[in-house]
Each structure stands twice: as structure tokens, then as C-alpha cells.
Amino acid sequence: MAGNSIGTLFKLTSFGESHGEGLGGIIDGMPSGVAVDLDFVQEELDRRKPGQSAIVTQRKEGDRIEILSGVFEGKTTGTPLAFLIRNENQKSKDYSHIKDTYRPSHADYTYDQKYGIRDYRGGGRSSARETVARVVAGAFAKMYLRQQGINFSAFVCQIGHLKLEKSYQELDLSLTETNNVRCPDLDLAAEMESYVKDVRKEGNTVGGAIQCVIQGLPTGLGEPVFDKLHADLGKAMLSINAVKGFEYGSGFEAISMKGSEHNDAFNTDFSTQSNYSGGIQGGISNGEDIYFKVAFKPVATLMQKQTTVNAKGEAVEMEGKGRHDPCVVPRAVVIVEAMAALTIMDHYLRAKSYQ
């Protein structure tokens, strides 16, 4: 109940602080007999890693994963799969200046209020570095689900005012990983990259959005009435640092639509002609693509002077130090996919109890 687990039959419990010994987690419920592809796990981690391109934070983190249990002779055993990623290049002293300072729109104040203690080094537990555990667990979920033909494709669909207007069906999603911003529209990607560089030059940051498409899903996943598939996907996305909104299928556009436009007519093979439902009806997958969008706020740490308060309530001046992202979405693409994979994996196993 203390909030560090997600999932029921496929459950990730994560641990770790940005500047402690390391981060990691335990996956409980990994099916046995799955061949473990550690290179794939590492590739996924590398997609999230700082320092991978000119438009992300230049911190260097090795992010090498060590599997501690649950694998024997290259296969999963069905027992808890624990993993650890040691912190290596953490510069705690970069944070000594904020020891007694509450940074605006960070979690410094709320953690202090809740716990009466605060690991101020890099945000401690509230740091987005915590998401490495999610990426690892997501990689294991994908490893299993791709055997069932289920695939996850996330990509950046907006940075600042630069918005991808094409639908995902019009795009070649294999281009996502070919550019630094991870947008499959290469012209727009170039614009976005240039824009992010400008933003960084001002010492500023900017928000963004990621779309995710899940393909190859069978019908029947999702547990009404509270654990509807999109409700669990939404919670998973909203639990990612900096996320402010979630919509699936027609999303917020449904507000101004009429029923006669919005209804997805059936074909005689039970597929649908349109897919405003986003692959989910009544909380249960219908076999069509699931697609959803996630909104991220601009990073709160600025390379500009800001006025804020310290723990005594005194006004103080502060300026970001260290190495920070001007925009989180390029590195968050793999996190969105991971959280989607965790959620689908959990519902996949849950659905098996009905068969």
C-alpha cells in the first residue's frame, strides 16, 4: 500500500534513489521458461539513458543491469526476478546548494511534508531516474508478449507548439529511433530538435507529448468495472514523472463529436471500420489497435535564476546546476512503452484465469 508496486499477477516493486547505491526492482509473476535476452534489456535501458544525444542531459550513467535472481541457465524460473542498476556517476555535491531549498514545481516540499525527511540529492526517490526500474520490467514484459505477437510503438508527437498532425497509420513508425527526438516524421523531427536546442540555450525547458500504439492484442483483456484496460493504462502513464494528462482513442476530441460520427461500425469479421474506441470497449480489448497519448509538462529545473523559499519559509535565489534535460519526451518514449507493456502483461495473465 505504500505505493511502490504496480500490477497484480505481473507485479513490479521498485526501489532506489537517484544518488543512493542504486535502483532496481523485483518482478513477481514473470512466467517461467522464457529465454532471457539481456542485450534487449540493455538496449531498452540505453534508449532511456542520459547522454545519448545532444538534446538530452549530458550526465553519464552506465546503467548496467545486474540480474540477482529468477533466471537459471538463461531462462526465467517463475520465481521473483530481481535486478539492480548501481549508481555510478552521481555527483551529489551538485545538489548541496538545494539541501534546504524547495525547488519550484519539484517534489521537495511535498516529500518533506509527508516524510519529515528528504533525500535532497538529485530529488532522491522523486527523481525520474527511478524509471530505470520500469524500463527493465517493461523489457521483460515485452520479451514475453512479443512471443504472443503483441508489440508496442511509442513516439514523440508534440514538443512545444510543434505538433505531429498525421495519424500513426500514415507514418513509418520504424523511423522513430532514427532521430534524436524520436519522432517518426523526419521533417518535423528536425524542427523539433532545432527548437529544443533553442530552448536549452535560453536555459529553459519545454513540454511534449508521446503517442503509443499497441498492436496484435487479443480480445478480452481488461477487468470491468474498475480495472478497465484503459483505466489501468491511464494510471500507469500518470505515474510517470512529469505526466499531466492521458487520453485514448478519440480522447478529448470526443467531447465535440456526435454519436453518429464517433460510433465504430462493425465489419462482419467483428473488426471495426473506424477506431475512435481506441481498441477498448467497456474496458475490454476488442482486437483493434490500442492507441493513446500522454502529455508531459516542461522540466522544472531551469538553468535560469529563480526565486523560491527554503525550509524556513525564507525567500532565496536559486539556479539549476548539474546536467538536465531541456525536454523529457525523447527519453520518455521507452518509459511509456514499458509502462504499457507492464499493464498489458498484467491483464494478459489475468485474462488467462478465465480460459
Add this chain to the structure above:
Amino acid sequence: MAGNSIGTLFKLTSFGESHGEGLGGIIDGMPSGVAVDLDFVQEELDRRKPGQSAIVTQRKEGDRIEILSGVFEGKTTGTPLAFLIRNENQKSKDYSHIKDTYRPSHADYTYDQKYGIRDYRGGGRSSARETVARVVAGAFAKMYLRQQGINFSAFVCQIGHLKLEKSYQELDLSLTETNNVRCPDLDLAAEMESYVKDVRKEGNTVGGAIQCVIQGLPTGLGEPVFDKLHADLGKAMLSINAVKGFEYGSGFEAISMKGSEHNDAFNTDFSTQSNYSGGIQGGISNGEDIYFKVAFKPVATLMQKQTTVNAKGEAVEMEGKGRHDPCVVPRAVVIVEAMAALTIMDHYLRAKSYQ
């Protein structure tokens, strides 16, 4: 795990079908010693009730609540509080024509796929009538939380293209319940009502949006990293029938904002000058107002001819019968409040274990 419970320390388990014996639920975790205000519960139910105005479904449902346990001499006892609302005016034969038909954008097909059986009368379990249980549980949560000074105010902020442009601070939220659409801007409310009537005349339906504001919340509610307060609010909202999207604080607008605009500067009493954070930082309440928006799709049942398929995959014509809402948001206002109250109540009790 079968999906009909929500919450941890304050948990609602709901049951019932739209045309079965009745609907109801069990609240486990209701604190003891709370004076039970059944009139209030009934008022809340009446806010959701069909037939309450010209722009909602004209079905007549008594929706009288019976408390089955957990109350003794007018006070809660701390034991499970079970309640039952009998179905009264259900016309099952209104649905015999869809027995073998999968209605577009309904849950008919997915339920049949998942369970191999389908209670076709009024959608059975997938009917929005299931939300009566939520309204009751929400009323009990509110009953407790208002003693702590915590209040919930939801209202309609958009129907079709008619969008409320004022912020909630500029409005008198006590006007919400004075009009049929439940929009606190009375001019806009009149426009909306007229628009919904037009839509109904065409036999059509339209989407809408609801905003909800939570005031009087203490700091410290929310459990990082997965049970962030807004993640649980989001899941609760997304579990409501017809919901397609959720955003809190700056929401989707954060995408195009810069950090320098978006950061909420602290005052020396730790309140913030702006509130793009929506009252939550790092997943934990910071004492500011929480506000969020929920998008609803247009109702799928149309009073128009539609082509669809039956369970054999044959194309069939169908037309909505019975009595349906042209737009769900006026009746959903109390449901949004209820789900918000359930979520806050759960986190309120969870936070107590730290004190």
C-alpha cells in the same frame, strides 16, 4: 483481481446489472462513529437519477437505497457497510431486439468474447447504471471528508463545441446545481441546454467534459511512485463509463508551455503563486486546490438507424429503443465527484499510517 473493487484502506466493491435484482456494493474501511446522513446519500443519488430534467433519459428509476449493514443507532460501526438499490422500472423487453446484436461502440462484443455469455438487458454489468454504487460510496466518503474540511465541486465545462472559457476561480460554483446541464456559467448553460435538445431531436448524442475541484486538502496525500495521487484520480475517472481522457492542473496545455512559465513559485507560507501543478507535486498533495478535467464521448445508443452485425457476423439494421441520454455529462457530475471522494478518502486513510 476480478476488477470490481477500488481502493485499499477505503474500498468499494460493487455489484449489479442494469436489469437484474438490483445494484449495490460493500464499503470496507468506513471509519466508525460517523453520523449517517441518509438524506444526503439520497440527494446524491437524485443528482444521478434518470428523469430529473428534460435533457436526460426519461426512464423512471426510484433509486431508493437500503443500508444492509455497518450502521448501528445512526452511526457507522467500522464494519462493512453494504447497501442495495433495487431495480424497479427496468423494461427488459426494450432490449430483446438486441439479444443477438452487437451494438456499435458498446461493450456487447467484448463482454461476449471475454465471458462467453452476455446479459443483453440494458448492457447488463456494462451499463452506466452501475455507477449508482459509486455515488453511494462517494456520498459516505464525502460525509467523512467534509468533517475534515475537504470539499468536492464538479461541473460541466464543455458540451460539444460549447466550452467554458473561464477558470473555476472566476465562477460561482454554487450555481452548478441551479440548471439542468450543471454548468455554473448560466448563459453558457442555457446555450448548452438548447444545444442538447437539438441533438436529441436529430436522434443523435454528443460528448462533453466535466471539471472537478477539490478544496481544503491537507499536504501529504499520495503514495509515490506508482500510487501518485493524480494517478489514482486518473484511474478512478477513467473507470467511469464513456470517459476518454483525464488531465490535471495544466494538463495537455503543459505540452506547449516552457518551464519558466509553468513553474509554480512558492510564497513564504509555502502556498504557490500559480497552480499549474494542480495541487500535486511528485504525486503528493501540496495543499493547493486540486483540479482536473474529464472527457466523455458521445453516448453510443442513437435514436437513428445504424447498420451493425449480430453474433454470427451477419450485417443487421438496428435502431435504439428505450429511453436514453443525449449527453451524459449533466448526470455524470455527481459520479465524478464520487470517484474523486473515494480516491481522496483512500489516500486520507493511507496517509494516517505515517503520522
Add this chain to the structure above:
Amino acid sequence: MAGNSIGTLFKLTSFGESHGEGLGGIIDGMPSGVAVDLDFVQEELDRRKPGQSAIVTQRKEGDRIEILSGVFEGKTTGTPLAFLIRNENQKSKDYSHIKDTYRPSHADYTYDQKYGIRDYRGGGRSSARETVARVVAGAFAKMYLRQQGINFSAFVCQIGHLKLEKSYQELDLSLTETNNVRCPDLDLAAEMESYVKDVRKEGNTVGGAIQCVIQGLPTGLGEPVFDKLHADLGKAMLSINAVKGFEYGSGFEAISMKGSEHNDAFNTDFSTQSNYSGGIQGGISNGEDIYFKVAFKPVATLMQKQTTVNAKGEAVEMEGKGRHDPCVVPRAVVIVEAMAALTIMDHYLRAKSYQ
């Protein structure tokens, strides 16, 4: 977390007080498509019912079950199955004399301490009448499991000093239901019945024990390391009113055994020659019979004068009124079976997620 649910994939949430409106529960996770045999459910309730023989309480309770949801056209739908048993013959005034009195070895004092309020009528929620909900849920679990060839046979194996010395293999368990004490050894049963009558004449009560045998179980049920099959069976049994101990397989006798005696040698078909393991190894069923024993204390309500205290801490005299059991085990046989069935059902569904 408030303790009124048991199970994960097959979950019972129960409600009700002995003298309130009624008792009941919600089963969440009942598989769909199971033909509902309500006569069987009623028969099971009748095995628990007061007034069924000369040696149990002479209270009259109709204990008629009403199904509120989850069944359509005689079959389960996979949605929550709610049920209600109205209280009928409750004589609350039988309890007015104990309104301010804490009865020895009852839950009066502890409920008052925990909740600050106490429904004194017949023990309220702490009454063993709460077990009707368990019997109903157990009946539904049995209904499903008997289709898989899994059967539950509980019987009284001790009352006071009268102990069944034969093993269950030496007995004809079909004789259990032929006598009032529910002991399959008819000579011993007659002795036990006579003994219970003597105890009742003194206005006294006596303890007892029940053995339960589960047959036809597949291998592979149970989730190490914490949800071992016998750990969940043990918890289920210990949650029954008046239970003081649980042992399975060799149980407490294993203490004085040597490994060379206790080890169960394998046959070449992987069955075992002996079964000290009680059908469970490493927390997982091995396909042999599961058998366990449950110890019940003597009923705390005596038809004798006792000195006790009231809520102010003043010494008061009291004497049991109303109609009480001199020994609970005859009526508890079906409860033990029900809790065993719930536990096995839950693990049966859990095991399916591995297949």
C-alpha cells in the same frame, strides 16, 4: 485492507451483523458459464443452520438466500455474484442485558476498544452468524471445483476428550452427515452426542476438532514463498470464529518424528507411499490428498452465572440468555469445507495464469 475480503482471483467480501438487516457478500471472480445449483447452496446453508438437531442452538433462522447479481438465465456471467440472507428470527432484546457488559472471552471489549462503538446485539459483526456468507461462497466454489473432480470432506474428529483415533482412510466419510455430531465413526458419534447433551445440561460448553480432506487436486497449486497452499488454508481456517489451531499432514506429531520416518518415498508414478506431507510440498500441491485438522475452543457463552465487568470497569454478574450451542463443531463442518473450497478455488485460478 479493512479485513472483510479473502482471496485474490476468487475473492469473497462479506458483510452483515447477527441482528442487522441481513448478511451476505460479493464473490468477485466467479467464472462465467457455470450452471447455478441453488438447491445445493441451500443444502449447504442448512448444514450450518441453527435448530437442525437436538445438540445445537435452538434458534430458528430461515437462512434463505437471495442472489442479487451475477447470474443470468441460470448461469454465472463472470460479473460479481452478490447474495443476501435476511435476518428473520433475531431477538435483539435477548441481548439488552449485555449492552454495557463485556462478556468473558467474547469480542465485546476488543471491538469497543478498536471501533469506539459496539453493536451489542448478538455480537454484531463478531457473531459466528457471519459465516453464512462463507458457506454460500464455499458452495459456489465447490460447484465449480467438483466439475474438475475436486472434493471436500470435513468431519468432526474430536469433542472434548472423545477423539477419533482412526485415520480418514479407515472411515466411510459418507457417514458423516448421517448423525447429529457429523462424525463418520457412528459409535463414537453416539458417545459424542450423549456427551454434548451432558455438557449442555450443566449449562456448559466444550471444544472440538474438525478434520478436512481434499481429494482430486491437481499438482501445482500454491504460490511460494508466502502464499504457500497450506499457509492460505491455515489463514482461512484461523479466520473462522473460535478456531485456536491448525495443522496439516503430520502436523504437531511431526515434532517428535525423525526424518527417516517422516519422508514420503516416491512411487515411480510420482505418487508417494506415505503422505506425512499432507499433499503439499514446498507450498505446492503434489497431487496426493490434502488433509488438515482445525481446533475449536469451547463456546464462550455459558448458561451459568459468571462474574465479569461492564464498560466502566465495574464487576457485574451475568448469565447467558438466548439460545446457544454447547459445542460448535457439528455446525462448523460445512464452514471448514467452505473455507477450504474458497482457498483452493483461488489457487486454482491463480495456477491457470502459468499455463
Add this chain to the structure above:
Amino acid sequence: MAGNSIGTLFKLTSFGESHGEGLGGIIDGMPSGVAVDLDFVQEELDRRKPGQSAIVTQRKEGDRIEILSGVFEGKTTGTPLAFLIRNENQKSKDYSHIKDTYRPSHADYTYDQKYGIRDYRGGGRSSARETVARVVAGAFAKMYLRQQGINFSAFVCQIGHLKLEKSYQELDLSLTETNNVRCPDLDLAAEMESYVKDVRKEGNTVGGAIQCVIQGLPTGLGEPVFDKLHADLGKAMLSINAVKGFEYGSGFEAISMKGSEHNDAFNTDFSTQSNYSGGIQGGISNGEDIYFKVAFKPVATLMQKQTTVNAKGEAVEMEGKGRHDPCVVPRAVVIVEAMAALTIMDHYLRAKSYQ
């Protein structure tokens, strides 16, 4: 649901195999601000450690704990507390001879049936070495609870036929740790030690029992009706390797007692004159001592020839190799205390939500 977590508000999720990289766990729900006494944790681990005396296994295991997260500047932060104990002296080749063999009364066969794969080295996940994680989590629970005045004292009360007849009140429990068998009756302890040595000389093993006393507990812990305090204690104990039975208070002796003997009369300060209830009434602590007993079977690994089968169902001869315990109870004392502490800690935090 995969069974490797225990607790709700104070939750341990454990991982690790006896011959893998290591074992450990995550404690989620550790209150913040507790001064961490790592020496105490290590002392607790040392009480469980192999090789500590002449009557336990002579394996050498360093069992050095590393804290990975959740502690900052010597205090707990309220975030997940992860820990790791690396395996050091594991001799996997000691087990190569059993690679394809199912050892009698071990979990080899059932794990293979359940998971289709088996880490045969030292039992893998089914090894009692898994309990190191429990001891660590128990140490943290004790660290918090001793500040509340709550203490745990377990001791060996029976080995084979040698049974402690005195009640715990007649004993000086501080003597428990002064002898190799951990029995506070020093004469009996000497007899037990000598007996265990004899058993070991035969290459045999023997069962035993442990009693545990919890003192200083407030009233009000335990959540009826399913999460009764003794039901959760029972489950916790039954989840320990080799446990066959659990009883609390009067336990199995209650079977042959009459109500007039068994009832615990109140004093005017609400304490009770006797304590057959074992400190728990209606599933809720009443402020008296909680005491219970746990039965352990004899270790299944014998230093004698045994006939068994291999995975093909062929009869094979085998003999234990490696270094094994002739009797588990001396090393299990700290495990029983740990599981008791975990359970009490969880209910302590749960009870706070009522205050």
C-alpha cells in the same frame, strides 16, 4: 499474486535462490525517521546463520547485508528499503548429483510440475536460505516496534520427544540465547543438544517446536473478519519452511476444555485473570500477551541412503551430501520472531488509520 510479498501497509517482497547471486528483498512501508541500527540487523542474521554452533549445518555463509535504498544519513526515509545478501560460499556442485532426482519430501517435484523448470542447486527458491530476507525485514520491524514498547521472544520448546513443560511465565526468557538449542530451560537445553548430536550421528534428523511470546502490545490490532490478528500470524508462520502446525493461546488443548474453564475472566482494569485467549479476542489484540506455538517437521535431507525417483520416474538411490541441519528449530527461532514482527508491524500501521 505470485506469492512473494507479505503484508499490506508494511510489505516485504523477497527474492533470491540459495545458489544464485544472492537473496534480499524490498520493504515497502517502513516509516520514515527511524534511526537504522545495522549492527542489530546483523546480529539477527547471525542468529539464523549456518555454522554458528556444533548442532547446526557447518556451511559457512557470510550473510553480510547491504542496504541499497531507503536510508539517508542513518535514518529511514519512508521510501522502499531494499537490501541484498550476496551468496558467497555456495557449493553448487554439491547438488549436481540431484539434478534429475526428486528428493523425498522436498519441493523438487512440485516446483518442476508448477514451473516446468527447476533450479536444483540447493533447492533454489524453495531453500530455507530464503528466510534471510525475512530476518532482515523482521529486524526493521522490531527496530520500530521496540520504540513502541513491543517485544518478541521466541524459544525452542520441543525437540523430538523432549518437551518443555513449564509455561513461559515460569522461565527466564533471557536465557534463550545462552545455549546452542535456544531453550530457556538450561537442563532441558543440555538434553536437547545431546539428543540432536545423537540424531546427527545416525545421519538422521528430527522435528521440533518453537513458542513465541509478544509483549507490550496495545489493544485494537487485527482486522476482522478475515484478517484476524491470529489468522495473519498463523499464515506468516505456516509460510516458513518445514512448518506443519500453528496454535495460539490454549491451542489444541482447547478441544478438551469446557467453557467454564476456558473463559478468561476480566479484572476491573480490563486485563484478564487467565489468558487462554492468547491475547486476542474476536481477532483483535486485547492487551494481554500474545503467545503461540509452531511445529516443525524433521529436515528432509538425510545423511542416509534413500530410494527415490528421477524425473523420468525411474527408481534411483541417493544420499544427502553437503552440510545440513539435523534439526531446524535452533536457527528458526529468529525467523519465527521476524515473521511475528512483520505481522504485528503491518497491523500496527493498519490500526493507525482508525485513530
